[in-house]
Amino acid sequence: MIHIIYGGGVRDSMKGDATAKGALQGSGGGLRTSGIAVGEADAVWVGVDVGACATKVVVIDARRDMRGYHVLRSGVDYAAASREGLEQALDAAGVPPGRIRRVTSTGYGRNNVPFADEVRTEIGCHMKGCFHYHPHAATIVDIGGQDCKVIHVDDRGRRVGFKMNRKCAAGTGAFLEETALRLGVDLSRLDSLARGASKRIRLGAYCTVFSATEILALIRRGESLEDIARGLLESVVQRILEMDPLEGTVILSGGVIHHNPFLARILEEKLGREVVVPPRPQFMGAFGAALYALEGEGEEAS
Amino acid sequence: MSTSGLPQRKEFRATARLKQLMADHFHQLDEAAKTGSAKIAWCTSVGPAELLRAMGFLVYFPENHGAMLGATRTAMDYIPAANAAGYSPDICSYLTSDVGAFLRGETPLRRAYGIERVPRPDVLVYNTNQCRDVQDWFHFYGRRFGVPVLGISSPRGVEELSSVHIADVAAQLEAMVPALEKIAGRPLDMDRLREVVALSKRCSDLWKEVLDTARSVPSPWTFFDHTIHMGPAVVARGTPEAVEYYEILLEELRERIEQGMAAVDGERHRLYWEGMPIWGKLRDLANLFMDLRCCIVASTYCNSWIFSAFDPEDPFRSMAHAYTDIFICHAEPWKERYIEERIREFQVDGILFHDAKTCPNNSNSRYGMPQRLQERLGLPALVVHGDLNDLRCYSEEQVRTNIEAFVEQLEER
Numbered sequence: 001m002i003h004i005i006y007g008g009g010v011r012d013s014m015k016g017d018a019t020a021k022g023a024l025q026g027s028g029g030g031l032r033t034s035g036i037a038v039g040e041a042d043a044v045w046v047g048v049d050v051g052a053c054a055t056k057v058v059v060i061d062a063r064r065d066m067r068g069y070h071v072l073r074s075g076v077d078y079a080a081a082s083r084e085g086l087e088q089a090l091d092a093a094g095v096p097p098g099r100i101r102r103v104t105s106t107g108y109g110r111n112n113v114p115f116a117d118e119v120r121t122e123i124g125c126h127m128k129g130c131f132h133y134h135p136h137a138a139t140i141v142d143i144g145g146q147d148c149k150v151i152h153v154d155d156r157g158r159r160v161g162f163k164m165n166r167k168c169a170a171g172t173g174a175f176l177e178e179t180a181l182r183l184g185v186d187l188s189r190l191d192s193l194a195r196g197a198s199k200r201i202r203l204g205a206y207c208t209v210f211s212a213t214e215i216l217a218l219i220r221r222g223e224s225l226e227d228i229a230r231g232l233l234e235s236v237v238q239r240i241l242e243m244d245p246l247e248g249t250v251i252l253s254g255g256v257i258h259h260n261p262f263l264a265r266i267l268e269e270k271l272g273r274e275v276v277v278p279p280r281p282q283f284m285g286a287f288g289a290a291l292y293a294l295e296g297e298g299e300e301a302s
Numbered sequence: 303m304s305t306s307g308l309p310q311r312k313e314f315r316a317t318a319r320l321k322q323l324m325a326d327h328f329h330q331l332d333e334a335a336k337t338g339s340a341k342i343a344w345c346t347s348v349g350p351a352e353l354l355r356a357m358g359f360l361v362y363f364p365e366n367h368g369a370m371l372g373a374t375r376t377a378m379d380y381i382p383a384a385n386a387a388g389y390s391p392d393i394c395s396y397l398t399s400d401v402g403a404f405l406r407g408e409t410p411l412r413r414a415y416g417i418e419r420v421p422r423p424d425v426l427v428y429n430t431n432q433c434r435d436v437q438d439w440f441h442f443y444g445r446r447f448g449v450p451v452l453g454i455s456s457p458r459g460v461e462e463l464s465s466v467h468i469a470d471v472a473a474q475l476e477a478m479v480p481a482l483e484k485i486a487g488r489p490l491d492m493d494r495l496r497e498v499v500a501l502s503k504r505c506s507d508l509w510k511e512v513l514d515t516a517r518s519v520p521s522p523w524t525f526f527d528h529t530i531h532m533g534p535a536v537v538a539r540g541t542p543e544a545v546e547y548y549e550i551l552l553e554e555l556r557e558r559i560e561q562g563m564a565a566v567d568g569e570r571h572r573l574y575w576e577g578m579p580i581w582g583k584l585r586d587l588a589n590l591f592m593d594l595r596c597c598i599v600a601s602t603y604c605n606s607w608i609f610s611a612f613d614p615e616d617p618f619r620s621m622a623h624a625y626t627d628i629f630i631c632h633a634e635p636w637k638e639r640y641i642e643e644r645i646r647e648f649q650v651d652g653i654l655f656h657d658a659k660t661c662p663n664n665s666n667s668r669y670g671m672p673q674r675l676q677e678r679l680g681l682p683a684l685v686v687h688g689d690l691n692d693l694r695c696y697s698e699e700q701v702r703t704n705i706e707a708f709v710e711q712l713e714e715r
Contacts, residue, residue, distance in 0.1 A: 108699060123707035147700065158714040161676070164704055166687050 043101040044093065047289025048082045049122060050074055050109030053145030053173060054255055057085035058286040059093040060294065064132065068093025069283050078109030086115070104293040106285055108146065120292050122285045123149055123162050129288030130251045131157045133278040138249040141240055142284070143256035143263075145173035150244040163244045169208040171239025173256045179232050182212050183225060190229050191260040197230035211235065230266075237266050250275040258282035311526075311588060312565060316551045320533060323547055327537050328415050334360050335421035341486055342421050344443065346436045347536060348606070348625050349429040350454070350475055352502050352617070355540045356495035357486040362421050364439065366536050368396030370410045371403055372581025372691035380406060381692055394435035395660040395691035401442055423449055425485045427478070431456035431631050433663040450485065452478050456626055461633040463626055471622035496614040498540040499621065503612035506624075508548035509535045510608045515555040516599040517648050520564030522555050525575045525598035526588035527565065535607040566597040571712050572649055575601035576641065577656030578664045578690040583698075590702065594709045600648045602629050602641070603664070630663055637666060638675060645679060652712050653683040654705075659695035682715075684708040 044067060049056040051074060059068040070088035074081050082105070090097060105116035106125040113119075126142040131153055140151040148171050151162040169175045180187045201223060205211045211232075218228050236256065240246075250271065257263055258281045267275050278284060314320075334340040343359035345351050351361050371377040377395065380402030385391050387405060389398050403409055404420070411417035426440040426449065437453055444451035454474045457467045479490050512531070515522055523531075531551060538544035557563075573591075575598045580587065591598060609624035629640060644650070653675060655667035662668065672683040686704050689695035 108703075121703050121707040121710060123703065124710045159707075159711050161682065162707060162711070163685075164700060 042099050044090075044095050044099050045290050045293040046086065046089070046100055046103040047125065047286040047291070047293060048085065048103060048105045048107075048113050048116065049125065049283075049285035049289055050078045050082055050105065050107040050113060051122075051145055051255070051285070052108045052147075054282070055081040055085045055107075055109070056283050056286040057082070057089040058283050058290045059089050059095060060287070060290040062294070064291065064294065066280070066283070066287060067095060069280065069286070071282060074109060078112035079114050082109070082113045082115075102293040102297055104289040104296065106289040118293065118296055120289060123151055123164075124159070125285045125288030125292065126253045127151045127153050127159050127162075127288065128157070128291050129284035129286075130253055130278055132287070132291060134249065134251055134276055136249060138251050138276070139244075139246050140251045140253055141246065142254040143172060143236065143240070143252070144254045145177075145256075148172050148240060148243070148254075150240065150246070152244075152247070165239070165243060168206070170206060170211065171236050171243075173254075175208045175211070175236065176232060176256065176260070178208055179212060179215055182215050183219075183228060185225065185229070188259065190232065191262045193226050193229035194233050194260075194262050195230075196226040198224070199227050200234070201227050201231035203231050203235040233260060233263050233266055237263060237270060240267075241270060246271060252277050253281045253284040255282040311592065312563070314523075314527070314531070314551070314554055316531070316547070316554050319547060319550055320531060323538065323543055324533050325415055326543070328411055328417055331360050331362050331421040332411075332415075332417045341424040344423040344426045344440065346428045346432065346440070348431055348628055349427050349436075350478070350621060350625070352498045352540050352612075352621055353475060353478070353482070353490075353495065354427060356498045357482055357490055358488060359424070359482075359486060360421075361537075362423070363537055364400055364420075364443075365396055365436075366533075367403075367409070367411075367420060368400045368691065369579075369581055370414070371399040372396075372579075373584065374410045374413075375582040375693065376403070376408075376410055377582065377691040378693055379403075380408070381694075391660070391692065391694075393660060394433065394439070395689055397435050397439040397442075398660075399691045400439065404443075404446070423447055425449055425482065426451045427482075428453040429456055429625055430454065431458070431625055431628060433630075433661075450481065452481055454478070454625075456631060458631055459633050460626070460631055461636055463623070463631075467626055468619055468622045471626050472618045475618050475622055492617070495617045499612050499617045500614040501542060501545060502540040502609065503614065505535055505539045505541075505544045505548065506607070506609040506612060508545060508552060510605075510610070512548055512552050512555055513600070513604060513608070514647075515552070515559060516597075518559045519572070519649060520562075520566065520569040521572065521597045521599045522558035522563055522565055524565045524588065524591070525579075525601045525604065526584055526591075528601065528604040529579050529584060532604055532607060539607070539609075564597075566592050566595060568595045569597045570595040571597070571651050571709065573598045574641065574645060574648070574650045574653045575603065575656065576653060576666055578603060578658045578661050580656065580658075580688045580696060581691055582693050583688070583696065583701075586698075587701075587705075590705060594706065596709060596712075598654070599650065600644050602644075602666075605644070606630070634666075634669060634671060638671060638678075641675065642679065645681065651681060651715075652708065653681060654708070655683060655685045657685050657687050659687070659689045660692055661690055664690075682708065682711055 044059045047058045055074045056071045068089045070085050103116045104118045105113035106120050106122045110119045130140045137155040142149045148165045152160045340360045343354040345361050347365045377399035381398045383405045384398035384402035428436045428440045440451050534544040534547045611623035613620035657665045657667045667685045676683045686701050
């Protein structure tokens with residue numbers, strides 16, 4: 001039950017490029033037309049992040065600019081989702097598939113992207129994407145649909161450690177989905193509801209199912225929807241604070257912060273300092289993957 | 303990720319001998335259980351097996367059965383039966399899978415050896431040096447079979463083992479003798495005990511020697527091989543067969559080193575495994591690490607069958623010393639020094655901690671140890687969450703992503 005995944009673009013005017021679509025549909029596994037040298041200036045690199053909930057595709061050029069992007073539900077056929085995502089992102093970028101130089105896949109379904117040249121974990125890719133916007137030592141927090149991660153990166157862009165949440169939905173997008181459903185509100189309304197809260201409600205439980213029970217008790221007690229919504233976002237932040245020390249600059253990445261930017265405000269309050277949210281945080285994994293595709297080109301030849 | 307040209311797991315010639323030894327062990331027990339030709343004692347893995355063997359008991363190790371249930375993934379059929387009978391999903395999943403299999407009247411011995419049921423015990427003997435769960439596990443069977451349960455309560459969390467600790471355990475061992483003599487129907491022969499202790503010492507020394515061959519770069523074998531070849535050290539220590547087996551294996555390992563044969567072709571990283579094996583995923587994990595060109599060269603778990611203290615001249619005190627000096631009995635600072643030494647000896651460049659949901663005693667990541675070791679040694683550490691047997695506590699994708707990301711991190715160093 002995801003209602004809010006979508007957006008995408010940069011160059012919407014290019015949508016509907018028949019050439020791009022045609023070339024893709026006939027392409028099967030490989031996308032590039034062999035024997036055609038793509039000049040550096042025209043070339044693009046692609047990152048495909050097949051997440052548990054959403055598939056994100058980013059197209060970048062040699063200047064590392066995001067030329068096009070697209071997000072769609074991952075569904076049950078990751079290969080199809082990644083193809084569809086690529087098609088749309090290329091469309092948005094106004095670039096035909098023949099100009100793709102290299103593709104890196106990441107995310108839950110990273111091994112199901114038939115046209116990928118390279119596979120990387122989403123931990124590496126979120127780090128890479130965020131470091132591009134903030135090239136300093138930092139702590140990156142990626143909150144995804146199914147899991148969350150805390151990644152420590154040094155001032156040279158190398159990870160010095162990372163942690164993934166334990167096997168529980170608490171502190172992830174899945175938790176917000178489940179609880180929004182329980183509250184009968186559309187997931188996309190949570191953020192604005194939380195901003196209207198007038199008091200703090202603390203959700204104590206460690207577990208999504210128990211939290212849902214707690215919410216029932218709050219509803220019974222007559223608490224406002226706004227206060228409960230804020231309580232939910234606070235609990236996501238709380239789960240993250242429990243994972244690992246958030247040292248230095250904190251950068252937030254992933255779909256949950258993309259759709260609930262108020263979460264950054266809550267985290268800032270808890271930490272007592274500003275946190276960084278890169279542009280289009282939901283695409284940081286795919287963007288990082290595209291950067292790996294660009295940088296890894298030399299290695300491949302060796 | 304490409305699947306062609308991946309390294310292949312290399313089999314050992316000695317495996318045929320290993321299979322025979324394990325089959326003999328179980329058939330002997332089955333025969334005795336059916337005919338009464340010998341008394342049978344069930345023993346915890348670091349219980350007084352030497353004493354039991356010296357008194358003529360055939361020794362059966364339920365933990366080994368637990369590992370078989372895990373490795374065959376049948377544990378998942380049985381754990382729920384034990385849960386329903388009042389044994390919590392939060393306690394040792396060796397216990398719950400073993401008890402569950404018993405309640406269902408099944409055993410992996412049937413498929414492996416054509417043996418219908420586990421051998422009925424005449425006595426159950428535990429040592430709490432590993433955990434309290436073994437005690438409750440054995441009492442379950444004590445009630446079921448109506449046979450005596452004897453045990454040793456060992457000190458835990460010990461920084462340095464002292465003569466007081468050893469004297470305490472030695473006294474408990476000696477106090478057990480009259481009851482065992484009564485069940486065995488014969489007096490303890492001290493010469494025989496010395497002989498068995500000498501054989502156990504020899505087995506332990508050889509086990510250490512074979513494990514130490516992994517110090518070679520590249521390593522001739524991996525943790526995943528160790529978990530298979532440790533069988534004789536687990537079920538047959540104190541017998542000449544176990545000694546003979548490790549002599550054969552050692553020769554083969556030395557051959558591999560001479561030939562420069564690597565267990566993991568193109569070995570790029572050498573890792574340490576801390577914690578229990580994830581029995582039901584050994585093959586998958588072995589392949590994953592092989593694909594990533596990583597060799598797990600040493601582990602606390604497999605090292606735990608090294609008992610350097612055995613001394614035939616002083617059997618009771620040395621047994622007490624050996625049983626109480628195992629890793630799990632010690633305090634955190636001791637454990638950290640122990641791991642640090644292995645890291646140096648085996649030239650390890652990353653540490654993996656397995657936090658096993660149902661085995662707190664073998665999960666050493668819960669009191670800040672990975673953080674302390676990382677800081678002190680400057681080595682990356684990773685904690686993976688799983689379990690020894692209960693795969694309900696294991697997330698394939700999470701573990702894979704964590705391990706792949708960890709290896710990416712090692713590559714960036």
